[in-house]
Amino acid sequence: xxxxxxxxYLFGFVAVAAAVMVISARNPVHSVLFLILTFFNAAxxxxxxxxxxxxxxxxxxxxxxxxxxxxxxxxxxxxxFAEMRQGFLQYLPIGGLVGIVLLAELLMIGxxxxxxxxxxDLRSFPAPPIEQITxxxxxxxxxxxxxxYLFQGAGMVLLVAMVGAIVLTLRARPGxxxxxxxxxxxxxxxxxxxxxxxxxxxxx
Amino acid sequence: xxxMSLLLPALPEIVLACSCMALLMVGVFRGNNxxxxxxxxxxxxxxxxxxxxxxxxxxxMTAFGGQxxxxxxxxxxxxxxxxxxxxxxxxxINFNEQEGIARFEYPVLILFAALGMFMMVSANDLIxxxxxxxxxxxxxxxxxxxxxxxxxxxEAGLKYFVLGALSSGMLLYGCSLIYGFSGTxxxxxxxTLFKGLGGAEPGVGLVVGLVFLIAGLAFKxxxxxxxxxxxxxxxxxxxxxxxxxxxxxxxxxxxxxMRVLMGPFGSLIAEWQQVIVLISIASMVLGALAAIxxxxxxxxxxxxxxxxxxxxxxxxxxGTEAGxxxxxVYMTIYLAMNVGTFCCVLAMRRTGRMVEGITDLAGLARNQxxxxxxxxxxxxxxAGIPPLAGFFGKLYIFLAAVEAGLYTLAIxxxxxxxxxxxxxxxxxxxxxxxxPAEIFDRTIPREVKIILVGTxxxxxxxxxxxxxxVEGAASAARMxxxx
Numbered sequence: 001x002x003x004x005x006x007x008x009y010l011f012g013f014v015a016v017a018a019a020v021m022v023i024s025a026r027n028p029v030h031s032v033l034f035l036i037l038t039f040f041n042a043a044x045x046x047x048x049x050x051x052x053x054x055x056x057x058x059x060x061x062x063x064x065x066x067x068x069x070x071x072x073x074x075x076x077x078x079x080x081f082a083e084m085r086q087g088f089l090q091y092l093p094i095g096g097l098v099g100i101v102l103l104a105e106l107l108m109i110g111x112x113x114x115x116x117x118x119x120x121d122l123r124s125f126p127a128p129p130i131e132q133i134t135x136x137x138x139x140x141x142x143x144x145x146x147x148x149y150l151f152q153g154a155g156m157v158l159l160v161a162m163v164g165a166i167v168l169t170l171r172a173r174p175g176x177x178x179x180x181x182x183x184x185x186x187x188x189x190x191x192x193x194x195x196x197x198x199x200x201x202x203x204x
Numbered sequence: 205x206x207x208m209s210l211l212l213p214a215l216p217e218i219v220l221a222c223s224c225m226a227l228l229m230v231g232v233f234r235g236n237n238x239x240x241x242x243x244x245x246x247x248x249x250x251x252x253x254x255x256x257x258x259x260x261x262x263x264x265m266t267a268f269g270g271q272x273x274x275x276x277x278x279x280x281x282x283x284x285x286x287x288x289x290x291x292x293x294x295x296x297i298n299f300n301e302q303e304g305i306a307r308f309e310y311p312v313l314i315l316f317a318a319l320g321m322f323m324m325v326s327a328n329d330l331i332x333x334x335x336x337x338x339x340x341x342x343x344x345x346x347x348x349x350x351x352x353x354x355x356x357x358x359e360a361g362l363k364y365f366v367l368g369a370l371s372s373g374m375l376l377y378g379c380s381l382i383y384g385f386s387g388t389x390x391x392x393x394x395x396t397l398f399k400g401l402g403g404a405e406p407g408v409g410l411v412v413g414l415v416f417l418i419a420g421l422a423f424k425x426x427x428x429x430x431x432x433x434x435x436x437x438x439x440x441x442x443x444x445x446x447x448x449x450x451x452x453x454x455x456x457x458x459x460x461x462m463r464v465l466m467g468p469f470g471s472l473i474a475e476w477q478q479v480i481v482l483i484s485i486a487s488m489v490l491g492a493l494a495a496i497x498x499x500x501x502x503x504x505x506x507x508x509x510x511x512x513x514x515x516x517x518x519x520x521x522x523g524t525e526a527g528x529x530x531x532x533v534y535m536t537i538y539l540a541m542n543v544g545t546f547c548c549v550l551a552m553r554r555t556g557r558m559v560e561g562i563t564d565l566a567g568l569a570r571n572q573x574x575x576x577x578x579x580x581x582x583x584x585x586x587a588g589i590p591p592l593a594g595f596f597g598k599l600y601i602f603l604a605a606v607e608a609g610l611y612t613l614a615i616x617x618x619x620x621x622x623x624x625x626x627x628x629x630x631x632x633x634x635x636x637x638x639x640p641a642e643i644f645d646r647t648i649p650r651e652v653k654i655i656l657v658g659t660x661x662x663x664x665x666x667x668x669x670x671x672x673x674v675e676g677a678a679s680a681a682r683m684x685x686x687x
Contacts, residue, residue, distance in 0.1 A: 150335055152221075153332065154335060157339045160339060160342045161342055163309060
């Protein structure tokens with residue numbers, strides 16, 4: 001129990017601290033690295049509440065794909081973040097005010113939130129008890145049976161997205177030399193080498 | 205065996221998906237020089253899907269735990285999609301070669317779009333509705349920008365994509381509100397819930413969700429006030445793509461509109477009827493007035509299609525079986541007229557380049573009398589002049605509106621079609637009574653000629669045997685309403 005509490009506060013503290021560093025770091029690359037740290041800690045929090053599948057997805061999708069993509073964009077586009085950050089203090093009061101109003105609204109909604117008592121029974125796919133079956137197993141059982149149609153449909157959407165990106169951007173560039181290993185191996189000495197008999201003293 | 209029979213209702217979709225992927229693989233390995241044969245194989249597989257569709261059709265069936273439904277309504281609409289997609293592929297074969305954009309992805313993407321439309325037409329759940337819609341739209345964004353070296357085509361694709369993404373967002377927002385306030389995404393569940401209300405006011409959250417859902421769908425059928433993308437996209441996209449845009453996606457989106465509003469939300473007609481009436485009036489009026497000042501034929505047809513959607517929505521506003529039947533007949537005739545007109549536009553080519561101005565048609569009657577005659581037939585039909593097919597489409601719609609007591613809507617519809625007749629007749633006047641402009645190249649490919657003659661005959665002789673279409677539409681409408 002005590003280990004759980006310690007890890008919760010550790011993950012929570014690091015996540016918040018890293019999130020603060022994301023917006024305050026000077027170097028955008030550092031920002032992205034702190035973002036990755038935040039994701040890892042959030043994943044840790046998910047593991048603590050027993051949602052290991054979401055934790056792994058968070059790492060794989062957000063760290064593996066999204067954050068790395070951010071990193072690419074930050075490194076490849078030459079954006080002057082120092083310039084973008086100018087006027088930060090100037091806009092801080094009004095921005096802070098908007099933030100406080102939003103926070104107050106969220107608190108008001110959150111405190112008056114009621115879940116209808118019958119909701120639990122209405123669920124079409126009640127969550128199985130966590131002692132008997134793992135998250136991943138439970139999601140798989142629903143996704144590949146009841147929702148197979150939508151799963152396959154989503155797969156087709158992604159395939160079309162990939163085909164579309166290739167159709168619109170791939171161009172055959174002339175004059176690009178590629179290494180074809182099979183051709184290199186299949187070359188015969190007769191094709192490539194010409195042997196000349198040169199008489200001494202006459203030159204070529 | 206058990207699992208096979210569970211999948212049987214979705215067999216056409218499965219075959220279509222498999223042929224999409226098979227054609228994609230063949231194209232990737234063989235390159236662009238097989239485009240022509242690949243296109244014909246794509247048309248063939250669409251027809252095969254149609255054959256399977258007709259042979260397994262027995263009443264109403266659901267699959268995948270009720271997320272997917274097939275009935276006479278879906279059957280009718282899927283046939284329209286098959287015809288629209290096949291014709292779009294056939295029309296494109298020579299065009300794409302002449303324009304230097306003959307790439308094998310084109311037929312494959314059209315097939316993917318058709319698959320998305322199939323899923324839309326058969327949607328029986330808010331999630332499957334969204335997945336189908338997105339599959340269709342994504343394929344359409346790409347084909348709109350298919351001539352990627354042309355600025356206009358890229359602009360068309362980008363504009364369609366940005367606005368389409370916005371409308372998808374609205375649709376999703378509506379779906380999530382509906383789900384949040386009702387607790388289910390299944391159409392059957394929603395229908396039971398709303399019937400249980402017994403005429404009482406549904407929660408305001410549900411009505412807001414419904415309005416967002418209607419907004420998202422109205423974008424896809426390009427009804428006013430969500431029509432802004434239509435003229436630019438129609439003008440920029442390659443002509444066969446425009447022909448495809450004008451027919452198949454509209455058929456599928458109108459089908460979805462009917463499926464959603466008449467099915468689960470059927471008992472809430474008091475909530476959505478006024479929205480549809482407003483959209484319908486605005487579309488008809490804008491379609492009629494804005495088209496007058498156009499001088500590009502594709503832009504003109506875009507505004508004309510906005511107007512046509514307005515007429516079709518009258519049938520939806522009526523909310524009766526006669527209204528649904530009217531829409532189905534209207535969309536069938538609309539498909540034939542539009543495909544035919546776009547075949548004529550494809551023939552507008554001078555010294556190897558496409559021309560799109562309306563004045564380029566001047567004196568066509570003297571240069572190419574047959575082409576001018578076909579164009580005149582389509583224009584008369586679109587204006588709704590008897591005895592051509594377009595008249596009957598409007599007749600069934602207006603009849604349904606009058607029966608449902610929507611007199612104002614019917615009168616505005618008739619007035620708008622009188623105004624609309626002006627610009628259709630103007631094209632005929634330019635073709636027949638003005639001094640001939642330069643002659644067009646006589647290079648209409650044979651298959652385009654066949655489509656042109658076929659659609660012209662359909663439009664002209666619809667009056668002799670209207671029963672085939674009307675009876676099919678009537679049984680489809682009956683099934684949609686009784687379930």
